[in-house]
Every structure is written in structure tokens, then in C-alpha cells.
Amino acid sequence: MAADTKSRMISAAIGLLQRHGLAAMSFTDVLAESGAARGAIYHHFPGGKQELALEAARRNAEDVRGHLHELPARTPREVVEAFLGNVRPVVQASAGGGGCAVAAVTVDGGAAMADQSSLRAVAAEGFAGWVGELTGKLTHAGMSPAQAADLATLMIVTLEGAHILCRAAGSIAPFDSAAAALLAALPSSG
Template identity: 60%
Template sequence: MTKPTRARMIDAAVDGLRRQGLAGMSFTEVLAASGAARGAIYHHFPGGKAELVAEAARLHGHEVDQRLAELSGAGPRAVAEEFLTMVRPVIEDSVRGCGCAIAAVTVGSGAEGDELRDIAATTFAAWAQQLTAALAGAGMSPEAAADLAQLLIALLEGAQVLCRAAADSAPFERAARAALAAVPVK
């Protein structure tokens, strides 16, 4: 079944943010990728590009949050390994030039930039909370779980930039080994 036009446009915007960043993503690209007519832009997003980008960031953030909520393991190391396995395809995409759609919206200016940065901050905090809950559920103290969750989110975001720049996943692999070495085996 084909997705509704609005949903296709949001998916195309997420893809555009990942490939082009906020400044490079255009309505023309979104329309072409989604198959939507030009009139669909302001019908579905009367606030223009800012509204489309905000919706794309919220939806993408929520989808990742739901995947993080599924993490579990027999111990903290198992949860961390499951997280690293889950994000490996994202890192492989970054090697080919894609980035994080949420990180992309942090590079705006003015009032729209402030709103988008707030969405990104809320999204990253939600991801860290999900990861913290999984790690605490696997036996870590809440404080240690929160620290490790933040480290893993920072690893994911930073590794995307480094791997994109290097066109190689080696920075992620090295950081992942270092992060796992810091996790109790339990």
C-alpha cells in the first residue's frame, strides 16, 4: 500500500536531511523523491520548509526512539553491543556520504534554527533516556547507565561525522571497541 502524500514528503525530507543537510535540502528534491505535486507543499506544510523539516525531525527521532526502546540484554555489555549492532547500518550509510537527520537540523539560524535545535535536543535526550533505561534494566546503576548512554549517543553522532569525512568505518569501529572496553561484562 502506498503511503499518503504527506508521509512520503516527510520520508523524502528525512532522506534529504541525511544526504544534503538542512541548507542543501530543497523542496524540489522532496517533491521529486516523494512523487508529490508542487501544490502539495503548502497544502500539507503551510509553514513551508521549516514546518516540513520540523515534522521530519520529530518523526525520524520518534522512529529511532522506538527502536531504542526495544533494546535489552542479559547485561549492560549485551545492551551496548546490541546498540552498536543496531547503529552499524547508519554508520555504513555515513561512509557513503549520509549523515544524521537530527544532527542536520542543529545547523540553523534565527527563530527557525532555535526551534529545530530544541527538537534535536529533545530527540537526543529521549534517545539517551531509552538507552539509560535499557542499561539500568540490564543491571547498571542509573547514574552509570546515564553516563554510558550519553557516551554511546555521542559515539553514534560523532562517528557519523568522522566516518563520512574518512569514507571509512574505521573511526566507528575504534570508538566502539573503546566504549565496549569500558562496559562491565556482567
């Protein structure tokens, strides 16, 4: 039961980070969304908000990596098309005010978080894992490791940039433009 409560709190924190960012994420909101009792906060997260944010970002990064692991990898084009198709609904949510929970721990912690470096480290590790997963897929699909790493990085930069541009525009149009450019940049044999 305790593990379930902690898991619900982390899930709630992920959603709050996506919708409101780190600075606006409060324990009151986490408790309301998770149904946890107030006493669960420091029982499960003795390090407070920072510990909860770290665990939420870490879990979200692992979840995304798991989804990337499931992408098909017969050709580079197939990898990119599957990636774009899978992330489009997530970016669509950004157009309505959502975002990336992993990125959220890097952009708006401000003075509220005592140790910004640990938040950045978790995000960097998460993004590196995503790039690594995509690099492996693209290499398996026939690209050289260097080309695959560059393309994988571009894919993640496209995703993360789309979160911001689509949120600002209130539209998925920036993502659609970037996705078309990404596909057009693929070698014709990919």
C-alpha cells in the same frame, strides 16, 4: 490519501536531510522523491521548509527511539553490543556521504531558517529521548541510574560523532575504533 502524501514528503525529507543536510534540502527534491504535487507543499507544510524539517527530524527521532526500545536488556554489555550492531549500517552509510537527519537540523540551517531555536529544540528532544531509552535499558540490565545515564550519553555521542568522522574519512574505521573502546570501557561484570 492526504496523510499518505504528507508521510511520503516527510520520508523524502528525512532521506534528504541524511544525505545533503538542511541547507541543501529543497522542496523540488522533496517533491521529486515523494511523488507529491507542488500544491501539496503549503497545504501540508504552511510553515514552509522549516516546518517540514521539524516534522522530519521529529519523525526520525521517534523512529530511532522505537528501534532503541527493541534492544535486548539482560546485561549492559548486551545493550551496548546490540546498539553498536544496530547502528553500524547507519554509520556505514555515513562513510558514503550520509548522516543523521536529527543532527542535520542543528548544524547547517544557517540564515535560511527563521527560527533556529525550534530546530535545536526538536533535535535536543530527540537526542534526550534516545539517551532516556538507553538509560532505561541499561538500568533494567543492572546499572545504577547515574552510570546508565552516563553510558547512554556516551553511546549517543559515539553514534553522532561517528557520523561526522566516518563521513570525513570515507570509512567506517572511526566507528569501529570507538565501538571497541566503548566495549572495553564496560565493567567486566557488564
